[in-house]
Amino acid sequence: MKPSAFAYRRASSLSDAVAALAANADAKIMAGGQTLGPMLNLRLAQPAEIVDITRIPELCATSETSDWVNLGALVTHAAIEDGLVPDPTRGFLARVAHGIAYRAVRTRGTVGGSLAHADPAADWLSCFTALGAQISISGPTDTRRVPLHGFMRGALDTDLAPGEILSAVHLPKFSANARFGYAKFCRKDGEFADAIGAALLDPDRAIYRLVASTTAGAPIVIEAGAAFAPEEIPARLDAAGSTGDSYERRLRAVILKRALAEAMGK
Amino acid sequence: MGAPGRPAGGASGQGIGASMPRKEDDRYMRGRGQYVGDIKVAGMLEVAFLRSPVAHARIKAIRIPDAIRAHVVIADDLEGVKAIRADTSLPGFKSSVQPALATGKVRYVGELIALCAAPTRAEAEDMAAEIEVDFEPLPAVVDMRAARRPESALVHEHWGDNLYLTTFVDVDFEAAKAKAAYSVTKELVTARQVMSPMEGRGVIAEWNSRKGQLVLTTSSQQPHIVRTGLAECLGLAEEQVRVVSPDVGGGFGYKGILLPEEVALGFATRKLGRPLRWLEDRRENLTANANCREHHYVLTAYADANGRLLALDCEATVDSGAYSAYPFSACLEAGQVGSILPGLYDFPHYRCKVYSVATNKPPILPYRGVARTGVCFALEVTLDALARKIGCEPNDLRFKSLVQPHQMPFDNIAKRHFDSGDYPKALRMAIEAVGHDAVRARQKQGEKDGRRIGIGYAMYAEQAGHGTSVYAAWGIPFVPGFEQSQARFTPDGGLELRIGAHSHGQGMETTLSQVAHEILGIPHDRIKLVHGDTGETPYSTGTWGSRSMIMSGGAVAAACDALAERVLKIGAALMQAKREDVRLENGFVVGPSGRMAVTDIARTWYRRPQDLPPDVDPGGLELTAGYKAKRDTGTFSYAAHAAVVAVDPDTGATEILDYVVVEDGGVLVNPMIVDGQVYGGCAQGIGTALYEEMGFDANGQPQASTLSDYMLPGPGEMPDVRILHLETPSPYTRWGQKGVGEGGAIAPPAAITNAINDALKDMGVELTMSPITPRRIVAAIDAASAAAPLGGKAA
Secondary structure (H helix, E strand, O other): OOOOOOEEEEOOOHHHHHHHHHHOOOEEEEOOOOOHHHHHHOOOOOOOEEEEOOOOHHHHOEEEOOOEEEEEOOOEHHHHHOOOOOOOOOOHHHHHHHOOOOHHHHHHOEHHHHHHHOOOOOHHHHHHHHHOOEEEEEOOOOEEEEEOOOOEEEOOEEOOOOOOEEEEEEEEOOOOOOEEEEEEEOOOOOOOOOEEEEEEEEHHHOEEEEEEOOOOOOOEEEEOOOOOOHHHHHHHHHHOOOOOOHHHHHHHHHHHHHHHHHHOOO | OOOOOOOOOOOOOOOOOOOOOOOOHHHHHOOOOOOHHHOOOOOOEEEEEEEOOOOOEEEEEEEOOHHHHOOEEEHHHOOOOOOEOOOOOOOOOOOOOEOOOOOOEEOOOOOEEEEEEEOOHHHHHHHHHHOEEEEEEOOOOOOHHHHOOOOOOOOOHHHOOOEEEEEEEEEOOHHHHHHOOEEEEEEEEEEEEEOOOOOOOEEEEEEEOOOOEEEEEEOOOOHHHHHHHHHHHHOOOHHHEEEEOOOOOOOOOHHHOOOHHHHHHHHHHHHHOOOEEEEOOHHHHHHHHOEEEEEEEEEEEEEOOOOOEEEEEEEEEEEOOOOOOOOOOOOOOHHHHHHHOOOOEOOOEEEEEEEEEOOOOOOOOOOOOOOHHHHHHHHHHHHHHHHHHHOOOHHHHHHHHEOOHHHOOEEOOOOOEEOOOOHHHHHHHHHHHHOHHHHHHHHHHOOOOOOEEEEEEEEEEEEEOOOHHHHHHHOOOOOOOOEEEEEEEOOOOOEEEEEOOOOOOOOHHHHHHHHHHHHHOOOHHHEEEEOOEOOOOOOOOOOOOOOHHHHHHHHHHHHHHHHHHHHHHHHHHHOOOOHHHOEEEOOEEEEOOEEEEHHHHHHHHHHOHHHOOOOOOOOOOEEEEEEOOOOOOOEEEEEEEEEEEEEOOOOOOEEEEEEEEEEEOEOOOOHHHHHHHHHHHHHHHHHHHHHOOOOEOOOOOEOOOOOOOOOOOOHHHOOOOEEEEEOOOOOOOOOOEOOOOOHHHOOHHHHHHHHHHHHOHHHOOOOOEEOOOHHHHHHHHHHHHHHOOOOOOOO
């Protein structure tokens, strides 16, 4: 199938893009296009206008402060995989990036697009949530900075208001003792995950955070304590509202256990 | 290679038996192949089809806006067009009538309703979206076993039931029961799949008014069959139709079918007065077109007290979908189950009943391996279960039951004539190569990561190149006869070979060049294979059934033999030698007093005819020759596959740790290409075993419309398949070659399932479906542990 007709506009700046969205309620922004492209082709999305944001310099930029690494929304998975942007996790992010879909997708797909699309099976959603990331959301009047946790309201549903653009991702820096774990279950290489588990253990900052993807909504976040035992995972997931049938719930627990084991060095 | 001690590839190292790189890969690997999607014709419009959104309904009305009416073709417009019919002469067969565009009723989701033509595909899709159809819904027939019940809704009302055909064979079955010491009964299911060539179907139709000819450029593996079928449907004489099949990006059976899209475009190009192109997209391929496989079995296997196979008793059902596809019919799969099921085994009692059922799903089409993949799965998985019942290694049962080499040639219980081979040797080689004892030892140790290791085997025979006597009995729309090739020298000494079959991955531009080189000694860069155009090649039923190396290879050899004789006669005369004193060697006619290049003989024929001897054959250096095997019941290549898997009981994930194929394809013309065929086939077999499944809901809606829903194995899922060869020549073919195109796709589901069941046998788990998904493994483990709560073996 081929897309239905749409107008195309290349935005030159973030404010230009925001203005374009404000001017046309039926406009849709396109970054890497790795999801929107197929949706256009299948005519599942039929926007009147595509606002191409890929040439906006400020969305490609990265920066660092003493406490944060800031990634523009257009940073690609491949850039993270290749170590071309600052990485506060000492290589953990590169490994997660390496497991996203296929290299062709990683070359074009962006962190901002991935988070804004809010597919429950997306790697960054679970990974960045575990890391305690924040995001910047730019609208007609200002840019607000909010925690990623809570941004996703459900499958393909976020806190983004009409006319807003997710403009940056902010990753905190961690102590030297911080350890990371990540596991996912895909039926084949490069496919959407059936389950993702992410773990951040930063004892110096008393962070023991476990995150499990769900199939239908936002990832589940477990703020565990220092004394947390892996055996508690199934019950904690159920208590947090782990959804799906028995296979999905069990798989979620198994994969989260594997992520935790990795973070614990087991 | 044939004669012991003969070097691979003959004297030059470039003939029969040489692992020559493929000539065609130069253009393929540089992206210079030319597919239907690469071809543009001046004034061409692109076509999109409006397809049925429902599985079963009467069409009450079709409303087309006036603004687009002139660009749309529906069934009412198809003046003089006949429906596609693929009947068989098998007794009791019920005929289906497949209209090019739905007429009165739709019978599956995706059936064509309207052809829309526009300058771009997107605009054509816009048109299709503007057409409104009123449907009167009918109950969808989705489940093939429910479809057999008398109360089922009917796909074709006038039949009175949903059965294309029921076949039955009984060889002294009742006597088996008294002799049986062991038996198991298994219910086995193989999912409906979709063939997934990288290139889908594609068609360009244009009317050439100078030639008075419809030219149909189509991605086909059987261009001459398409021409015959198309002419019949369109009411044209065959000379008014030319079918061109350019480069084809994978066939696997799907490209052998006459599609309603081809008929619709063939008609519409004249009505609309413009060349038309339709390129199938992946969604159409998945949801509406390339369906295959879907079998169900209830199979009982009996063994005698010595642990030898005694009898098989089978009831099989094949979901053939809504229409009998042209030319192979709705019985190609079902009609062969009974004759393939005995496998490589020699046993005395047999019964098999097979139902070919119509449902409201796309027609089931032949896919690499055809019925064998499902049949091999049913038989070999059941044999392993029988061995577990007996308490022996499954291969003990196999060794006791296999046809033995001294019995060859062997007529089996289903009257199949096995031409040659050593089946036990292939199995012994597989056991050794896979390191069976080491795997068993590792199993005893257990895995640190909690996974379970299993080993499984499967064997099959692949009938190939079978011809007139077999297909005459079927009475489907074509019967293969003599295969022909044209061979001619050009004035500068090049050799052109023309065949009616089509090469689209088989490497025939290379292997047939090897055949010609073997006989004529012409260098490969002066040998050109012409194929894929009914206007340029002799008639052929095309490339299917692993037949081309036998049939086209035999035909090319016959043509080259005859051409060689003409060259030798001219050469002898020019060198003033006797015919019996000259021979062909490395492209030269060699006589007692010297030699003469074949290129010089060609130049003499064309450009210095004054030098030719008076008794020269006036047919010159161009001829057509035909070939048929000495016996046309087919060659039987065969193989033993061995798989080692690791199964994760927590997630249900299966990893293939090792995979061995011991294959006997007779004399191999190009062993490298054969290995490539085996690798590719294995990838597809692994897809069948673990990944591929096209589900339908209760309303007949397909459950996958993109490749993120329909899961294909990728490079990461392919094990490093290790291939070993036996080369037992076929006594019936030119060099003893056998057809080997499909085998790789036949055994993997059975071997992998047997390995998974071996891995999980201590948990009381036995899986009998394909694909075996992680979810199904975990469910089976749960069911087994529920059945045996104390952790003992399930009964």
